[in-house]
Amino acid sequence: MATEAAGSGNGAPDDVLLSVQSLTKHFPVRGGILLRTIAHVHAADEVSFDIKRGETFGLVGESGCGKTTVGRTILRIYPPTSGQILFGGEDVSKLDRKVLARNMQIIFQDPYGSLDPRITVGGIIGEGLEVHGMGSPEERNEQIREIMDIVGISSHYAQRYPHEFSGGQRQRIGIARALVLRPQFLVCDEPVSALDVSIQSQILNLLRDLQGEFGLTYLFIAHNLAVVRYVCDRVAVMYLGKIVEQANTPELFGNAIHPYTRALMDAIPVPDPSEQRERLIIPGELPSPTNPPQGCRFNTRCAVAHDVCFNEEPPLRDYGDGHLVACHLADDFDRRGTALPQLSSEMHDAITDSVQSSTTD
Amino acid sequence: MSEENGVPEPRMQLPERVEKGDLLLSVRNLRTHFRVRDGIVRAVDGVSYAIERGKTLGLVGESGCGKSVSALSVMRLIRPPGDIVDGEVVWQDRDLRQLSDRQMRSVRGDEISMIFQEPMTALNPVFNTGNQIGEVLREHRDFTRKQRYERIIEVLRLVGIPQPEQRIKAYPHELSGGMRQRVMIAMALACEPQLLLADEPTTALDVTIQAQILELIREIRARTGMALLLITHDLGVIAEMADDVAVMYTGEVVEYADVKSLFAAPKHPYTRGLMTSIPSLVTDRSERLSTIRGSVPHMMRLPLGCLFQSRCPEAMNICRDNRPQLQRLDDGRTVRCHLYPQRPSGHDGEPLPQARATAGSVAS
Ligand SMILES: Nc1ncnc2c1ncn2[C@@H]1O[C@H](COP(=O)(O)OP(=O)(O)OP(=O)(O)O)[C@@H](O)[C@H]1O
Ligand SMILES: Nc1ncnc2c1ncn2[C@@H]1O[C@H](COP(=O)(O)OP(=O)(O)OP(=O)(O)O)[C@@H](O)[C@H]1O
Ligand code: SF4
Ligand SMILES: [Mg+2]
Ligand SMILES: [Mg+2]
Numbered sequence: 120m121a122t123e124a125a126g127s128g129n130g131a132p133d134d135v136l137l138s139v140q141s142l143t144k145h146f147p148v149r150g151g152i153l154l155r156t157i158a159h160v161h162a163a164d165e166v167s168f169d170i171k172r173g174e175t176f177g178l179v180g181e182s183g184c185g186k187t188t189v190g191r192t193i194l195r196i197y198p199p200t201s202g203q204i205l206f207g208g209e210d211v212s213k214l215d216r217k218v219l220a221r222n223m224q225i226i227f228q229d230p231y232g233s234l235d236p237r238i239t240v241g242g243i244i245g246e247g248l249e250v251h252g253m254g255s256p257e258e259r260n261e262q263i264r265e266i267m268d269i270v271g272i273s274s275h276y277a278q279r280y281p282h283e284f285s286g287g288q289r290q291r292i293g294i295a296r297a298l299v300l301r302p303q304f305l306v307c308d309e310p311v312s313a314l315d316v317s318i319q320s321q322i323l324n325l326l327r328d329l330q331g332e333f334g335l336t337y338l339f340i341a342h343n344l345a346v347v348r349y350v351c352d353r354v355a356v357m358y359l360g361k362i363v364e365q366a367n368t369p370e371l372f373g374n375a376i377h378p379y380t381r382a383l384m385d386a387i388p389v390p391d392p393s394e395q396r397e398r399l400i401i402p403g404e405l406p407s408p409t410n411p412p413q414g415c416r417f418n419t420r421c422a423v424a425h426d427v428c429f430n431e432e433p434p435l436r437d438y439g440d441g442h443l444v445a446c447h448l449a450d451d452f453d454r455r456g457t458a459l460p461q462l463s464s465e466m467h468d469a470i471t472d473s474v475q476s477s478t479t480d
Numbered sequence: 481m482s483e484e485n486g487v488p489e490p491r492m493q494l495p496e497r498v499e500k501g502d503l504l505l506s507v508r509n510l511r512t513h514f515r516v517r518d519g520i521v522r523a524v525d526g527v528s529y530a531i532e533r534g535k536t537l538g539l540v541g542e543s544g545c546g547k548s549v550s551a552l553s554v555m556r557l558i559r560p561p562g563d564i565v566d567g568e569v570v571w572q573d574r575d576l577r578q579l580s581d582r583q584m585r586s587v588r589g590d591e592i593s594m595i596f597q598e599p600m601t602a603l604n605p606v607f608n609t610g611n612q613i614g615e616v617l618r619e620h621r622d623f624t625r626k627q628r629y630e631r632i633i634e635v636l637r638l639v640g641i642p643q644p645e646q647r648i649k650a651y652p653h654e655l656s657g658g659m660r661q662r663v664m665i666a667m668a669l670a671c672e673p674q675l676l677l678a679d680e681p682t683t684a685l686d687v688t689i690q691a692q693i694l695e696l697i698r699e700i701r702a703r704t705g706m707a708l709l710l711i712t713h714d715l716g717v718i719a720e721m722a723d724d725v726a727v728m729y730t731g732e733v734v735e736y737a738d739v740k741s742l743f744a745a746p747k748h749p750y751t752r753g754l755m756t757s758i759p760s761l762v763t764d765r766s767e768r769l770s771t772i773r774g775s776v777p778h779m780m781r782l783p784l785g786c787l788f789q790s791r792c793p794e795a796m797n798i799c800r801d802n803r804p805q806l807q808r809l810d811d812g813r814t815v816r817c818h819l820y821p822q823r824p825s826g827h828d829g830e831p832l833p834q835a836r837a838t839a840g841s842v843a844s
Contacts (some may be wrong), residue, residue: 123516164528180521181686181687181688182686194799201787277585285776286774286775287775288775314756315542315543315713315775315776316542316713316754316758317542317753317757317771317772317775317776317791318707318755318775319757319758320573320620320758320759320769320770320771320772321771321773323759323769324768324769327768342687344687344761345758345759345760345761345763348759348761348763348765349759349763349765349769368765372761383687383688384761385691386687386688386690386691387687387716387761388690388694388716388719388720388756389716389719389720389760389761390715390716390718390719390743390758390760391719391743392720392722392739392740393740393743393744394719394744398691400688400691400692400695401691402692404656404658404659405686406687421730
């Protein structure tokens with residue numbers, strides 16, 4: 120898969136549906152008696168990537184790294200601090216709300232909290248149609264019935280209320296609500312995280328079927344790497360508001376370069392009791408995003424950090440075929456291969472003293 | 481339930497190896513029910529499991545299947561409208577159900593302790609870290625102030641909390657999720673229990689922090705020889721930590737085996753479904769995921785026969801009205817399913833209509 124370096128600038132090629140360019144989002148932190156802004160949360164910093172038509176692009180990382188912020192800023196739920204979003208080559212900030220809603224929608228993480236309990240399921244699904252004055256009431260009802268059948272909730276249930284449905288069914292309702300406007304692009308923000316394991320695969324299959332049927336393009340946000348690997352064509356790994364690594368899925372899962380990505384993969388418990396693994400456990404916790412570390416943001420937890428890592432922020436560079444990495448030492452790692460021996464043993468020692476070092480405040 | 485079908489529960493509910501082991505805790509036929517407005521929720525309904533000295537039992541199953549309630553029952557922390565209506569909880573030759581409240585308090589937190597699923601609700605928000613742990617020690621140990629302080633610092637260090645002399649003053653809301661979980665573990669370990677009940681100790685945590693906490697529990701287990709009941713819905717965590725596994729579904733144990741056999745050859749259709757439906761790092765990306773259709777039945781509208789029948793790809797006529805009993809197979813494992821020891825012949829063994837639609841594989 121030939122991939123252009125993300126953030127390569129203006130002229131996005133034709134097959135790019137969504138282009139995120141140097142997106143930065145800072146949230147003010149207020150304090151003191153006058154509630155003045157005393158600091159900023161660096162939720163997303165200079166984030167750039169392109170998503171091609173029909174593709175599923177994954178955004179992974181731990182809690183608070185900025186995944187939801189990126190997704191919501193794309194949809195203009197939050198205004199960006201700086202940077203640009205192009206949809207089909209057009210600046211999203213210049214698009215009409217209605218046009219935006221017809222083209223881009225979101226599925227929320229929490230199937231319990233995201234549906235208004237006082238409105239019938241039909242009402243919830245049809246709300247977007249109504250707000251944007253699309254179709255006559257009969258036409259709208261027809262569209263609601265149709266989309267309910269597509270996502271696998273019998274349209275007989277249109278007059279029922281959300282609490283009468285299970286978590287998986289509620290997530291289907293959330294998907295129907297997003298799809299009824301027939302968008303081209305969908306942000307799926309942790310669409311299965313809150314669901315029982317036996318239900319997750321039902322929803323993942325549904326999302327895959329819908330993508331085939333409607334030619335949808337997805338931004339798929341998740342913290343579960345196994346799910347991301349299964350669903351996504353390309354994946355970006357975020358840490359403290361920055362993309363630290365990005366590649367197509369087989370490349371990322373076969374040849375991860377960034378020490379954080381490797382640690383993240385190692386941390387996943389493997390459902391195979393016969394496998395004995397040498398695991399890298401990274402010490403410490405996520406530093407505060409109001410005051411990210413100088414230099415590389417991962418330096419407080421990285422076992423191979425050198426002096427340069429504390430002084431200079433590593434740029435996101437292309438190591439071939441669109442495999443982007445932001446690490447000063449990326450060149451030193453044997454990327455076509457296997458574990459880094461020195462990383463492994465050092466990390467192992469590190470865990471014991473580990474937690475002595477950095478923590479969130 | 482047994483009364484309804486007139487079939488007595490078999491006595492051999494534990495895998496053979498476990499039954500013969502050096503048992504620290506043995507839960508037998510435990511029933512914990514909640515009497516709610518429109519009926520009875522049989523949250524735990526005839527559950528048996530046992531933990532050998534120094535071993536780890538994993539309790540796995542989906543939301544609402546009764547994992548937490550079973551552990552809370554062991555600790556006798558069930559509050560109305562819930563009640564333990566039947567069964568025994570044998571702890572080193574004593575039935576905990578028969579102890580007075582005072583005797584139970586001396587077991588709880590000392591011999592057996594628990595890490596609760598919700599760290600925020602388990603930690604008292606108005607107590608600082610030192611007081612939370614100090615409270616446990618005051619209850620169970622005749623320590624001087626100084627001894628107590630030293631022990632608190634010691635356990636905080638044990639669970640990897642940096643600068644314990646300062647953290648001892650921190651309130652729960654001032655700690656990150658990972659640090660809070662470490663404080664919970666420190667509290668549970670303060671009196672060096674022989675058994676730790678850990679209810680989803682890492683579920684709310686990020687994977688890198690989860691890896692740290694699991695490593696910590698492993699390390700403490702190795703150092704102290706403590707036994708562990710590990711509750712989780714994550715089969716990966718089970719595979720890495722447990723010696724034996726009990727799989728629960730709607731208040732019952734449906735399969736119970738040692739971890740290697742279970743993962744090598746899951747027997748119950750539910751366990752099989754769980755194992756194949758979750759994407760792993762080796763799942764074929766081009767294939768559709770296999771699924772378990774439908775969802776967990778409502779606890780108040782359970783069917784007469786097998787509780788898994790509406791979702792089961794193997795369901796047969798016999799499954800509709802006959803609740804399967806837990807049975808021990810030749811290899812010593814136990815399973816609750818009519819497919820064993822072999823699929824019934826004749827009318828009983830014919831697939832139910834919904835099973836025909838999904839024609840699954842036949843059990844071995
Ligand atoms: N509306 C807001 N106001 C202030 N800070 C915010 C707001 N939304 C997010 N943040 C902060 O921005 C950072 C990134 O949050 P975000 O929700 O994007 O993370 P995430 O990667 O989606 O995490 P999770 O996996 O927990 O959903 C966090 O530190 C968060 O506290
Ligand atoms: N106080 C209560 N009143 C009524 N029902 C209750 C109460 N507490 C628990 N239950 C019911 O008991 C059943 C078992 O609950 P339990 O908390 O043990 O599930 P669990 O397996 O721990 O699930 P999870 O994975 O979500 O933690 C559930 O159906 C629950 O609704
Ligand atoms: S085969 Fe029958 S008894 Fe076994 S799990 Fe399926 S429905 Fe239950
Ligand atoms: Mg989020
Ligand atoms: Mg629970």
